[in-house]
Amino acid sequence: MLNYVWLIPLFPLLGALTNASVGRWLGRRFVAAIACLAVGASLVTASLVFAAMLGFPAMTADGDNGRQWTIHIFTWIATGDLKVEARILLDQVSILMTLVVTSVSALVHVYSAAYMHGDEYYKRYFTWLNLFVFMMLVLVLSDSFLTMYIGWEGVGVCSYLLIGYWFERDAAADAAKKAFLVNRVGDFGFLLAILLIFSKVGSLAFQDVFPAAGALAPAAATAISLLLFLGATAKSAQIPLYIWLPQAMEGPTPVSALIHAATMVTAGVYMVVRCYALFERSGSALQWVAWIGVLTALLGATMAIVEKDLKRILAYSTISQLGYMFLGIGVGTYTMGLFQLTTHAFYKALFFLCAGSVMHALGGETDLFRMGGLRRKLPWTFATCLVAVLSISGVPLFAGFFSKDEIMHLAFVEGNLALGLLALLTAGLSGFYAFRLFFVAFYGKPQTADHGRRTTDRRPWRKDQRTSSIIHRPSSIPSIHESPWLMLVSMIILAAISVASGYVGLPKVLGLGNAIDEFLHPSFAGSARSSLGEGAAWTQWAVIGVSLVETALAITLAWWLYIRNWGMAERWSHSARWLYDLVVHKYYVDRAYDEVIVVPLRRVAEALSSVVEIRGIGGAVNGLGRLAGLAGEALQRIQTGRVRHYALALLAGVVAILLYVVLRSVLG
């Protein structure tokens, strides 16, 4: 079975190619069916490979990782000394990522088939979505930095295409551009890191680079690690490059669920985990990762609290949760970072799909405060959303509880007090923003009637309205309806998986065995950092206790503010105006980027276009043309058309030649 691993990325590629080439003659049902089947086939293959993998012992007799294979597919480049192979690295980490990617993708594809129903560019949507899955699988299955970089850029392009999927709307086109440009910064860092690795190690294959990491100078390792991490901060929306993710919500909601919550944004996390040897060699780089992670987690959570747009709340929440993953990696518990990645992929994708279902019901409304009272009208969405909210808040027995508490515990043990306390604080905030969203959307009085509606996810705008995102229509929503069964089925399956995913990583302190840690651990056998479960049991109990109390308080507070005393939150925000302003303006980070980078850059561009372009380059070209014209005018005077002038010229020429001959003979 292991020899068929290459089928996993092949299926989505074939799906994308089929839909791109002959999709237009196939009809909508066929297009969706091909896309779903392609990803489904990948999922089945990945599951079979996983099952086959479990048949091998975790450790070989020599104590090496017994479940790691490099599978050769084809030789890509072979010139002289340089030989680039396209190979698949199959180990515990890559199969985990593959399973997460293919399972979430499969469900999102099925969901999309119903959600995107009636969209103009149905075929294009599924082509890109399949292409994205292919690129993501290339990223996680590649065995060298070069092929990984192809996947890395490929998912970036697909993300760009899908954010700007409704490109007629200016906001979507701008958001796509922003995402792409911000990611370029990170990609540049990644590329520099790759070049640096090649110059230091002389190879880009993981199997050569990581064993050589120990021989690197710590300074070189730090430079490489920080450049790699710069790439990760862009892809995974961490400080300082997180700014593109909230705007990326202009894309269709299933895209947000798949790309901007579950898979692509975790690519940075995966990359850092994969390169743990380099980060460990540097030492200080891991501290950077931990601090950036925890600060991003805090920042994202605070911004999620004041945000009013349904999807953007989820985006900030994603930023915050990704911060947890980096915190986990930064304090050396790679397995728990990946565990958080897995649970988050499922519950956040679920959360987004619920949001999509709500928007579907409300005709594209995303303003949280125009929802309200949806509990009775959308019972299934309500129930699945509750699962997502409970998971994200870290309520016991749900996935977020298991993954986050483990990371917080290790932040205290492996990191330091400040890291742990900030992580604990953020946990409370997560509970608050999740339940704020939940209570405002599903409880209270319906706020849905008689409002102009934002059209983030539908296309009712006409040509003259493209620039404005608000359309005022006199009628209220005809009837709020539950979503089609295809959407509900995918949501329910995803809800089941997100609950189940928590139970593969039970806390050690319960004494039941942490399955995911045991499974992943051999991949990090070379790690110098201590493994899970060190540190006293009482710290873990304390962390669990504090976070539980905190979550309970946060939920109560959300209930008290948004159900019991509706309007109280607004009064509070008035009484702490400066703080509220600070957060609601996103700490003025976007504005700072605008002032420091975008505006000067634009000025330079304007100067270049108005002076250098028009005067300099344009002037030079026009000048050359004018010069030719002037020369023609001057020479035109010779062409009089008078025979005698020509005769004179002829004579003068003859005389000149004679003079030359004579003078030469005279002067010798």
Add this chain to the structure above:
Amino acid sequence: MVPASSYLVLAAVLFVLGAIGVLIRRNTLVMLMSVELMLAAANLTLVTYSRVLGKLDGQVFALLVMAVAAAEVAVGLAVIVSLVRHRDTTDMDEIDSC
């Protein structure tokens, strides 16, 4: 015996006169005659050198030039007659400007 240089100087003077005639006269007939003058000057030079060098090549060539010149005059006069019939003038500049 007149020295060869005198013939050559005469030929040069004749040639220059012919050239000036072609350049500054406007009458087509006079221009044609000036061209003949230049050819005559060239013939004189050829014959002079034939004598100086004691070879007959130059004289043969002079005869050839005379034949060509005669033909050229025949054609040139025919063109001028035709021009006069069409334009009613022999002035070169007027013919040119039409």
